[in-house]
Amino acid sequence: GAGVSQSPSNKVTEKGKDVELRCDPISGHTALYWYRQSLGQGLEFLIYFQGNSAPDKSGLPSDRFSAERTGGSVSTLTIQRTQQEDSAVYLCASRWEWESGELFFGEGSRLTVL
């Protein structure tokens, strides 16, 4: 597709369950980001992948959160043993390697933990 694609768009889960969120970046984009958007909290950086370099995981809030990027394209964000405070919109973005700052965002995956 032409844009960043995220799935599922909405996910409701029970506390303690694991969830996986998927991101398909724009074809050819080498950099991929995950952010979390909570009401009144703005966008919280989670993790950043750039080509074959080691990812910047400095924003992951706990060891329950992990992400991988397979083949330099699709990325999966996994949250284990979900908690109610994990409820948020998870945004994925990608960009060209040499285009500083212009991130192209997906529409997000809204996670609700009951």
Next chain:
Amino acid sequence: AQSVTQLDSQVPVFEEAPVELRCNYSSSVSVYLFWYVQYPNQGLQLLLKYLSGSTLVKGINGFEAEFNKSQTSFHLRKPSVHISDTAEYFCAVSNFGNEKLTFGTGTRLTIIP
């Protein structure tokens, strides 16, 4: 570490009036600065960016922003707003050589007819 402060969480403005949305940043090194916009029920999109050169940058939909290094600010302005400008606006910063973007908490712009 870099950070961004958007002091105004909500800004109501009458239609056709001017608006300024404030952004201040903190960084120990040179920066790139950005404004992103999120329209209702849509994803974020880039409004404008400052990388180098002229400190006054123009973006889409008639918005502009001015980089002020001495005041560490990058305020967003528009001389005359329209109903269609209703959205949430996010300021963001990254450092040279580090492509992690740090976002502010956002300013919700509401246009009053």
